[in-house]
Amino acid sequence: MLQLNYRDAKPIYEQVKDGLVSLMVSGGLKEGEKLPSVRAMASSMAINPNTIQRAYESLEQEGYIYSVLGKGSFVATREDISPRRRDELLAVWDKVTGELLFLGVAEDDLKLRLNRMAVQSGNEVSQDEN
Amino acid sequence: MLQLNYRDAKPIYEQVKDGLVSLMVSGGLKEGEKLPSVRAMASSMAINPNTIQRAYESLEQEGYIYSVLGKGSFVATREDISPRRRDELLAVWDKVTGELLFLGVAEDDLKLRLNRMAVQSGNEVSQDEN
Amino acid sequence: MLQLNYRDAKPIYEQVKDGLVSLMVSGGLKEGEKLPSVRAMASSMAINPNTIQRAYESLEQEGYIYSVLGKGSFVATREDISPRRRDELLAVWDKVTGELLFLGVAEDDLKLRLNRMAVQSGNEVSQDEN
Amino acid sequence: MLQLNYRDAKPIYEQVKDGLVSLMVSGGLKEGEKLPSVRAMASSMAINPNTIQRAYESLEQEGYIYSVLGKGSFVATREDISPRRRDELLAVWDKVTGELLFLGVAEDDLKLRLNRMAVQSGNEVSQDEN
DNA sequence: GTGGTCTAGACCACG
DNA sequence: GTGGTCTAGACCACA
Numbered sequence: 001m002l003q004l005n006y007r008d009a010k011p012i013y014e015q016v017k018d019g020l021v022s023l024m025v026s027g028g029l030k031e032g033e034k035l036p037s038v039r040a041m042a043s044s045m046a047i048n049p050n051t052i053q054r055a056y057e058s059l060e061q062e063g064y065i066y067s068v069l070g071k072g073s074f075v076a077t078r079e080d081i082s083p084r085r086r087d088e089l090l091a092v093w094d095k096v097t098g099e100l101l102f103l104g105v106a107e108d109d110l111k112l113r114l115n116r117m118a119v120q121s122g123n124e125v126s127q128d129e130n
Numbered sequence: 131m132l133q134l135n136y137r138d139a140k141p142i143y144e145q146v147k148d149g150l151v152s153l154m155v156s157g158g159l160k161e162g163e164k165l166p167s168v169r170a171m172a173s174s175m176a177i178n179p180n181t182i183q184r185a186y187e188s189l190e191q192e193g194y195i196y197s198v199l200g201k202g203s204f205v206a207t208r209e210d211i212s213p214r215r216r217d218e219l220l221a222v223w224d225k226v227t228g229e230l231l232f233l234g235v236a237e238d239d240l241k242l243r244l245n246r247m248a249v250q251s252g253n254e255v256s257q258d259e260n
Numbered sequence: 261m262l263q264l265n266y267r268d269a270k271p272i273y274e275q276v277k278d279g280l281v282s283l284m285v286s287g288g289l290k291e292g293e294k295l296p297s298v299r300a301m302a303s304s305m306a307i308n309p310n311t312i313q314r315a316y317e318s319l320e321q322e323g324y325i326y327s328v329l330g331k332g333s334f335v336a337t338r339e340d341i342s343p344r345r346r347d348e349l350l351a352v353w354d355k356v357t358g359e360l361l362f363l364g365v366a367e368d369d370l371k372l373r374l375n376r377m378a379v380q381s382g383n384e385v386s387q388d389e390n
Numbered sequence: 391m392l393q394l395n396y397r398d399a400k401p402i403y404e405q406v407k408d409g410l411v412s413l414m415v416s417g418g419l420k421e422g423e424k425l426p427s428v429r430a431m432a433s434s435m436a437i438n439p440n441t442i443q444r445a446y447e448s449l450e451q452e453g454y455i456y457s458v459l460g461k462g463s464f465v466a467t468r469e470d471i472s473p474r475r476r477d478e479l480l481a482v483w484d485k486v487t488g489e490l491l492f493l494g495v496a497e498d499d500l501k502l503r504l505n506r507m508a509v510q511s512g513n514e515v516s517q518d519e520n
Numbered sequence: 521g522t523g524g525t526c527t528a529g530a531c532c533a534c535g
Numbered sequence: 536g537t538g539g540t541c542t543a544g545a546c547c548a549c550a
Contacts, residue, residue, distance in 0.1 A: 018225075025232040078232070092222075096219055097223065098156075098251065099151065100223060101251040102251060104208060105216065111244065113224065117227055
């Protein structure tokens with residue numbers, strides 16, 4: 001289901017988290033959909049259940065998923081996702097964007113990327129304001 | 131000079147790195163300017179010199195600064211900064227931007243932010259405002 | 261395992277690096293093989309773990325090995341090795357070769373050495389001996 | 391006369407040494423020729439006389455130059471250069487060559503480079519053995 | 521048990 | 536006085 005890179009410095013449980021979030025962003029996992037059980041996911045990826053458990057817990061804390069005791073874990077609605085998370089992401093976005101501009105990446109390049117991503121993500125695109 | 135957060139999961143030496151890069155991006159540290167000596171910075175921030183040393187070493191490897199033995203450390207020119215760093219930043223930018231759009235942040239909001247930052251960073255602004 | 265020379269101007273951690281690279285070149289360490297743990301290597305060589313850690317860290321940055329948190333360090337594939345490293349080596353090679361020729365070492369002597377090493381390293385040998 | 395790179399990790403006195411040796415190798419400095427005085431060289435390069443002094447001392451120890459008290463320093467003949475130096479260089483050559491082959495540089499590439507350098511250095515070239 | 525980070529304190533080469 | 540290296544010893548997150 002998800003691709004892990006053991007060589008990456010990023011901990012496995014974070015790779016699992018990122019992979020799941022990516023799936024939500026891309027639409028591979030839809031709101032309300034049930035996630036595989038911790039054990040099922042662990043065995044299918046051949047890693048320790050503790051690692052999956054940790055990823056799920058962290059995702060729940062950030063509001064991306066919610067667990068129902070005895071039922072499993074489910075993808076939350078976008079509104080459930082912690083506004084703190086959005087603010088954190090915006091802060092990161094500012095920092096990264098600032099550094100990219102500093103490094104000489106053209107403002108228009110970033111706008112083009114932004115347009116492309118907005119189309120993909122299904123947002124309506126402003127017809128041609130730029 | 132820089133603010134540290136010991137409770138943050140991010141290692142101190144990385145916080146130092148980030149802080150210094152931010153200073154370069156914002157213009158607080160200009161090309162060729164001398165950085166505080168390892169010892170001076172360490173004592174002013176009340177942390178171990180080895181930790182500062184490590185931050186400087188890492189910044190040097192990424193091309194942000196260069197060290198002259200017996201003289202000190204200095205801010206490098208933008209051209210010296212490793213292109214790998216730029217690519218890494220772009221990858222992060224894509225991921226963060228994608229997730230922000232997913233979370234409902236409007237494309238135009240991000241464009242506005244981008245415009246504001248581009249002006250600050252001294253880039254000439256495209257004449258037709260978009 | 262490796263030989264250290266404390267009187268050498270070359271730092272210990274670089275001697276460790278060189279020794280490990282030599283092992284890879286000679287085939288004593290194969291792709292994917294696990295390196296001794298930082299602690300194990302340190303105690304077997306009677307030096308500080310931090311010094312080994314530094315050697316490993318540097319080797320990882322150059323692409324010779326990779327570390328997995330909680331698992332250990334492993335020999336990378338040749339393709340992972342930074343192309344910058346190759347260019348640096350070629351520059352050194354040119355300088356050293358030039359000086360050897362200047363010092364009177366015959367071109368054919370170097371060619372003979374080259375042939376011998378190419379055979380050892382498993383490269384197919386050009387059929388006409390030169 | 392010589393180009394210095396203050397950003398380079400290599401100490402200045404070594405850069406001076408390397409530069410002078412390169413001049414000898416390339417023929418810019420011929421056997422018996424007088425080197426600039428320590429003071430003259432230092433002022434022309436805008437660096438500390440101690441640094442030049444150190445470079446000269448080191449070159450003399452390796453046999454590349456010799457000093458006549460009250461007269462100055464002169465380029466030695468090739469035969470004066472310590473045979474230890476040649477052996478050291480050969481050891482380095484073997485290590486670097488081995489690693490280059492390991493990294494996938496073709497044996498023939500190195501031979502081509504060798505041929506080119508031999509021509510430049512004025513050695514007679516074997517007509518076309520390869 | 522593994523790698524990663526941090527501190528405290530020391531010594532050295534360089535300019 | 537500067538950066539660079541090294542040791543000793545400690546704590547933490549990860550799998």
